[in-house]
Amino acid sequence: METTSGVWVAFFLGGLPILGCLMWLWNEIWYALPLKFRYSGTGTRLPPGHMGIPFFGEMITFLWYFKVLRRPDELINSKRRKYGDGVGMYRTHLFGSPSIIACFPAINKFVFWSDDVFIHEWPNVDLVGQTSLGAVHGEAHTRLRSFVSNALNRPDALRRITAALQPGMVAALQSWAQKGRVKMYDEAKKVTFENIGKLFVSFEPGPLLDTMDKLFNGLVQGIRAQPSNFPGTAFRRAIQCRKKLEAIFRVQLEKKKNQSGAEKSNDLMDGLMQIEDDEGKKLSDQEVLDNIVSLVIAGYQSTSLSSMWALYFLAKFPNVLEKLREENMAIKRDKKGDFLTSEDVSKMKYTNKVVEETLRMANVSATVFRLATKEVEFEGYKIPKGWKVIIWLRYLHTNPENFDDPMCFNPDRWNKPARSGTYQVFGGGSRICAGNMLARLQIALFLHHLSVGYKWELLNPDADMNYLPYPIPADGVEVKISEI
Numbered sequence: 001m002e003t004t005s006g007v008w009v010a011f012f013l014g015g016l017p018i019l020g021c022l023m024w025l026w027n028e029i030w031y032a033l034p035l036k037f038r039y040s041g042t043g044t045r046l047p048p049g050h051m052g053i054p055f056f057g058e059m060i061t062f063l064w065y066f067k068v069l070r071r072p073d074e075l076i077n078s079k080r081r082k083y084g085d086g087v088g089m090y091r092t093h094l095f096g097s098p099s100i101i102a103c104f105p106a107i108n109k110f111v112f113w114s115d116d117v118f119i120h121e122w123p124n125v126d127l128v129g130q131t132s133l134g135a136v137h138g139e140a141h142t143r144l145r146s147f148v149s150n151a152l153n154r155p156d157a158l159r160r161i162t163a164a165l166q167p168g169m170v171a172a173l174q175s176w177a178q179k180g181r182v183k184m185y186d187e188a189k190k191v192t193f194e195n196i197g198k199l200f201v202s203f204e205p206g207p208l209l210d211t212m213d214k215l216f217n218g219l220v221q222g223i224r225a226q227p228s229n230f231p232g233t234a235f236r237r238a239i240q241c242r243k244k245l246e247a248i249f250r251v252q253l254e255k256k257k258n259q260s261g262a263e264k265s266n267d268l269m270d271g272l273m274q275i276e277d278d279e280g281k282k283l284s285d286q287e288v289l290d291n292i293v294s295l296v297i298a299g300y301q302s303t304s305l306s307s308m309w310a311l312y313f314l315a316k317f318p319n320v321l322e323k324l325r326e327e328n329m330a331i332k333r334d335k336k337g338d339f340l341t342s343e344d345v346s347k348m349k350y351t352n353k354v355v356e357e358t359l360r361m362a363n364v365s366a367t368v369f370r371l372a373t374k375e376v377e378f379e380g381y382k383i384p385k386g387w388k389v390i391i392w393l394r395y396l397h398t399n400p401e402n403f404d405d406p407m408c409f410n411p412d413r414w415n416k417p418a419r420s421g422t423y424q425v426f427g428g429g430s431r432i433c434a435g436n437m438l439a440r441l442q443i444a445l446f447l448h449h450l451s452v453g454y455k456w457e458l459l460n461p462d463a464d465m466n467y468l469p470y471p472i473p474a475d476g477v478e479v480k481i482s483e484i
C-alpha cells in the first residue's frame with residue numbers, strides 16, 4: 001500500500017512536470033530547433049514565437065482568445081507583449097501546420113505580392129472546383145482572373161447588377177417591416193442568395209433556389225472539414241451537395257447554349273460563357289461551372305454578413321445613421337424612379353464611407369492563408385519552405401497604430417485614405433477579391449433603401465459576440481423594424 005502511494009507521489013512531483021515540459025517543448029524541438037541550428041551564424045533567424053503542444057499546436061490558445069475570452073485581437077497583442085514587435089511575424093503551429101503569423105502592413109504586402117513564393121491553397125479544393133479562380137495559379141490564374149473580373153466589374157455589368165438587385169432588396173425590406181421582428185442574419189442570407197441566384201443564373205425565388213441554398217450550406221461546411229469520405233461526415237455530405245449543384249448549373253448551361261434572340265438572358269453565367277481571351281478562346285464548360293460555384297461560395301456568406309453588420313453598427317451609432325439618412329433622402333428626392341443607378345451610387349459620398357467603415361469593423365475575412373513554396377527571408381527573419389503564412393487581416397483593422405480609436409464606428413475617418421497596407425479587407429496582390437466592387441455596390445444599395453424607408457432597434461444590444469467561424473453577434477442580430 002505504502003509503495004503504491006509512493007509511486008503516485010513520485011509521479012505527481014517528478015513525472016508529471018517532466019511530461020508537461022516535454023509536451024511544451026516537443027513542437028519547438030521538432031520544428032524549430034533544426035532550423036535554429038541551420039540559421040545560426042547566417043545573420044537571419046526564425047521569427048519569435050512558440051509552436052504549441054504536439055498535435056494541437058497553439059489551437060487551444062487560439063480557441064481561448066476567439067471562443068472563450070471573445071477577445072480575438074488579444075491573441076496578437078499577447079504575442080507582441082511576450083516576444084516584442086520585430087517585423088510583425090510570429091512562429092506558431094495552427095490549423096494543423098507549422099505557420100508564420102503576419103500582422104504588420106509591410107510583411108503582409110511582401111507576402112501578397114510574392115506570388116512566385118507564396119501560393120494560395122484551398123483546403124479540399126475539389127469542393128470549390130479544380131478550375132475555379134481561387135484554385136489555379138500562374139498564367140492560368142491571370143487568364144481566368146480577367147474573365148471573372150470582366151464579367152463582374154465591367155461598367156455595363158455593374159449597371160445591370162445595380163438594376164437587378166434592387167427590386168429584391170426593396171421587397172425584402174417591406175416583408176421585414178410587415179413581420180415587425182426579424183433575425184437579420186437569416187434575412188440577409190435569404191435576400192443575398194436570391195440576388196445571387198438572379199445575377200448569376202437568372203433563377204427567380206422559389207423551391208429550386210431554396211434547395212440550392214441548402215446544398216450550398218452543406219457544401220461550405222465541408223470545405224474546412226477533415227477530408228474523410230465516410231458516410232455521415234461533413235466532407236461526404238459536401239461532395240454530394242457539390243454534385244447536385246453542378247447538375248443544376250449544368251442543365252442551365254445547356255439551356256443557355258440553345259437560347260436565341262429574345263430568350264437570351266444576360267447573367268454572370270452568360271458573361272463567363274461569352275467572354276474570349278486575347279487569342280479568341282472561351283472558357284470550357286467545366287471552367288464556367290467551377291467558377292459559378294466558387295463565386296457563390298466567395299460572395300454569399302461574406303456579403304450577407306456585411307449587410308447584417310451595416311444594420312447593426314447603424315443601430316449602435318445613431319449619429320451616423322442620421323447623416324446617412326440625410327444624404328440618401330436628398331438623393332431620393334431628386335430622383336424620378338425609386339431605384340438608383342450605378343452613377344447615383346458613385347455620388348453617394350457619405351454612404352460609401354459607411355460601406356468602408358462597415359467592412360473595416362466587420363472583419364468578415366479575419367485571416368487569409370498562403371503556403372511558402374521556397375525558403376524566403378524578410379528583414380532578417382526566415383520563412384521556412386512548406387510552412388503556412390497566416391495573414392492576420394483582422395489585426396490590421398483593429399490595431400490603434402493603424403486606425404485611431406479603432407472600435408469606434410466612424411465613417412468620417414475615410415475623409416482621408418488609410419495608410420498604405422493598413423486596410424486589406426479584400427486581401428491584396430494578384431488575388432485581391434475579384435468581387436470587391438460588387439460587394440461594395442450591394443452594401444451601398446442596401447444602405448440606401450434601408451435608411452430612406454425604415455427605422456429599427458436591436459432587441460439584444462448587449463448580445464455576446466461569436467468570432468468563429470466568422471464574427472457575428474450571438475443572437476444573429478434580432479431587430480424590431482418598421483417603416484418610417
Ligand code: HEM
Pocket residue numbers: 120133134135145148294295296298299300302303306359364365368369424425426427428430431432433434435436438439
Ligand atoms: C464583403 C464581402 C467580401 C469580402 C470581405 C471578401 C473578401 C475576400 C478576400 C479577403 C479575398 C482574398 C483571399 C486570399 O487572398 O486568399 C477574396 C478573394 C476572392 N473573392 Fe471576395 N470578398 C467579398 C465578396 C465577394 C463577392 C461578392 C465575390 C463574387 C461574387 C467575391 C469573389 C472572390 C473571388 C473570386 C476571390 C478569389 C480571387 C483570386 O483568387 O484571384 N468576393 N475575397
